[in-house]
Structures are given as C-alpha cells and as structure tokens.
Amino acid sequence: MDGMGGTDGRVIVGVSGSLASLAALRAAAGEARRGGRELLAVIAWEPPEGEALYLRHPDREWALHWEAEARARIDRAFDEVFGGPPPGIGTRRLVVRDRPGRALCRIADRPDDLVVLGARPGRRRATRIHRHVTAHAGCAVLTVPAPTVPKGLRRALRRVTAQDFTLVGR
Template sequence: MSDGARVIVGVSGSLHSLTALHRAAEEARERQATLVPVLAWTPVGGERNYRARPCPPLLRAWQDLADTRMDNALERAFGGLPIGVPVRPLVVRGDAGTVLTGLADRPGDLLVVSTGEQAGARTRLRRLTRRSVTRHCLDHARCGVLVVPPSTLHEDLRALHRGIDLRELVAA
C-alpha cells in the first residue's frame, strides 16, 4: 500500500451508490490504497429537531440502523468485504457532503461519489429543499473527486419497474 493513500466513497445503499462503491474498489486496487466506504446519517427530522428533544435510546437505534445499512451495502455490492483491497468502513453522524469532504482531507485522497438519483418528482422536490451531495463534494473537496454515473443496468431496471418489455430496449 502506498503512503496511506485512501479512496473514500459515499455509500447510501442505493443502486447508484453501489455502482460508485464498485468503482471506488477498482480505484483502490489500482492505486494500492485503502478503500474507505462512508455512510453518513442524521437523526430522523434533522439535527435541530433532535437537539430540541433529545432521546439517547432513539439515537442509538438510528446509529444501529446506519451500521446495518453499511453492512447491507457491502453485502449487496461484494458479498461482504471486497477481496484484494484493505477496507475501513465508517459510519458517521452528520450531513453526507460535509462528512465526505471533511474525511477526504489529504491531497493524495480520491473522493468517489455517485451522480445520485435521476430526474423525477421526488428528486425535483429534494433539489428544491436540499443541496446535492455531489455538488457539495465538487465545490468543497480538497482532493480529486470522481463522479460515477449510473450503471447502464439502472435504465433497464427502471424500464422493468415501469412495465416496459426489455426486448423493446434491445430492439431499439
């Protein structure tokens, strides 16, 4: 492994983040770096609401859920931890963009993020109320950022979900 090199990747458990996780593992292998998958979480309702009405048992339950999401993401992506690369998963309380750019603080780090969800009603509403994690990372990272587009399989899955015959996609 070269001089503590790290490839830090944002993980949420979505298909987009699993695609980014696979790409980050490839980059870590090529660079002989440590893969650092990061799942950032905040209390349901946000930090402000939690500070107004703290409940330590509930906070612990949310932490446990975040730990389980990380384990599930690694299981779905690799069947456990990826082989051939050192891995140091982190589950951190905080806003995803801030957590990722805070951790990727060395010039030799590589920060890997997915492009996130595609355009849709929920995404438009989210964009109005919340800034993109990807945009935050691009604007604030102190290291290289690799933005991973969705896998081509995502469109096939969307089509299947909408009830489109996959043979129509192949014939097109």
C-alpha cells in the same frame, strides 16, 4: 481493517445503499486496488427529524437506533456488491453522524485522497452532495453513474409486487 492498505492517499466513497452508491462502491474498490490504497466507505446519517429538533428533545436510544440502521445499510452495500469484504484491499467502514457532503469533505483531508460519488443516470443537475463535495473537497472527485435500466424493464419493475417474489409451490 480488512486487509493491507496503501500509503498514497485513500479512496473515500459515499455509500447510501442506492444503486448509484453501489456503483460508486464497486468503482472505488477498483481504484483502491489499482493504486494499492485503502478504501474508506462512509455512510453519513442524521436523526430523521433533523439535528435542531433532536437537540430540543434528545433521545439517546433513538439516535442509537438510527446509527445501527446506517451501519446495517453500509454492511448490506458491501454484501450486495462484493458478497462481504472486497478481497485484496484494505477497507474501513465509517458511520458518521453528519451531513453527507460535509462528512466526506472532512474525512478526505489529504491532497492525494480520492472521493468517489455515485450519480443517477440522466440527471441534468448535480445533487446538493455533489455540489458541496466538488466545491469543498481538497482532493480529486470521481463521479460514477449508476447503471441504466432499459425503459421496458423499468415499466415492468413498477408493476412488481411482493407476491411476485414468493416461492412457488412451497
């Protein structure tokens, strides 16, 4: 644990590394800080080929590789949002082998927990994860929209290449 946690439930946030999940992580940290609660950041992963095929041809090294990738993604999310552990709140990072919605509902097993999810702006329909969590979570669910990118900037970002980020005059 990175600090002192509260006793009135936890703030549980789903992290994937997307812009929406980074916004959710920031909002969840704020909720945890305001309520004196512990922040649990959860990243759920499955083998890319799916569990059924993995069970037919199990490969422990392959599974360890994907678990390490998930762990690196959640660590990057904390670095991008806070520059490391968020100050002033107790945090735990959980890497869970499961479907994201099911993992979040299983972890958020207290009525005074709060689940925080990110959502892409402008989506008319909820994602499968949002539908699952809102239907099965036994606690409150907070949806945080990702920041919007202005239309002109989106167009410009589509044309950016890796060479645009190289150092000039090395």
